[in-house]
Amino acid sequence: MSQLLSSVLTVAPILQKAFLFDCMVGVTDREKFLAYYPAPGLNLGIKVGDPLRPGSINATAIAEQRRVVRKISKEIYGIPYVAVGYPIIENGQVVGCLATGVTTDQEDRLRELAENLTNALEEIALHTESLAREADDLAQASHTLSDAAVQMENKIVETSQINDLIRTISTRSNVLGLNAVLEAARAGAAGRGFSVVAEEIRHLSQTTAQSAKSIFGILDEMNELVNLVSKEMEKTLNHSIHQSTRIQELSAVMQRLRTMADQLKQAAAAASREE
The missing domain is CATH 3.30.450.40 (GAF domain)
Incomplete structure (x- = not known):
């Protein structure tokens, strides 16, 4: 030897x-x-x-x-x-x-773990991107609904103004009708027909006043509901923006984890010392 x-x-x-x-x-x-x-x-x-x-x-x-x-x-x-x-x-x-x-059993397990981690991160990334798109859509919808609520409030204000005008006309018609009844009473038998017309005018003005009052009540309720919807939509919008921010932060974390998984795979490959 x-x-x-x-x-x-x-x-x-x-x-x-x-x-x-x-x-x-x-x-x-x-x-x-x-x-x-x-x-x-x-x-x-x-x-x-x-x-x-x-x-x-x-x-x-x-x-x-x-x-x-x-x-x-x-x-x-x-x-x-x-x-x-x-x-x-x-x-x-x-x-x-x-x-x-x-x-190389440990290196192979490390490589398999890195590959599984990478696959899991890719799947989570896809869901995260989908959530981000949905959050953006929700935020856009919230903006649209918020704008619609503002427009509805403006329309309620316009309707209230018209209702005020109707109530004013009703009040004036009632006063005119009352004056007409008084004048018809002074005229005696000659003004009896006019008295009937005047009474109908007063009755119509009272009915109109009552209807205007009911409309005001409905408009007040609608206004309260619109204000409630506006507040809730503002909350939803804030939540959407917050969610979108968190998703962006999560995406950044996912990217760092994906980089770490790639580094694990490279370390496993280097540790295996393949030719």
Whole structure:
């Protein structure tokens, strides 16, 4: 056995403990395993004396005389891991291989978590955008209803003015009718027909006055309702604006979370040390 290969066999168990992560270490000559030290979470069941398998990382590193890095999927040994094969060269000849491996199970879970987080954030972002559009539509509708309420208040004021005019005419008609009745009474039999007409005028003016009073009552109730609607619409508008602001803030938070998820994916990819 070459002196260099013997030295590697001596330091292999020390080298395993020097790694930051749990690491398996294997040492081979050109044909078989001379030593194998499994990691707590990564044991391929290799035994000293097992021959090198064609196409394995050890055989490849020896055949091609270069460092080989390969990620092994979970389907091969049930454990995903990254292996590094480094040819041991002495006097220009390859005498063996030093192989190390670390599990990528944690990195894969981290990557899967990052992907799930990204997908969840994308879905939440879609709902947030939809809520933002609905909040804008609600705010626009509130503006429209608020403007309509103001216009209704103006119309109620105009109607009240017309009603005042009707009541004034009614009062004057009543006074004229009363005067006509008095004049008809002075005229005696000659003014009897005129007295009937005057009485009807007084009766009509009283009826008109009563109707005007009822209209005023209805208008007052409508005005109260319009004021109530205006106040509620103002509250709704304020809530809509507040909601829109909060949604914008939520969108900003979602963007930061999406960036963090992307960074997690990049960290997982870097940690896997793929070739």
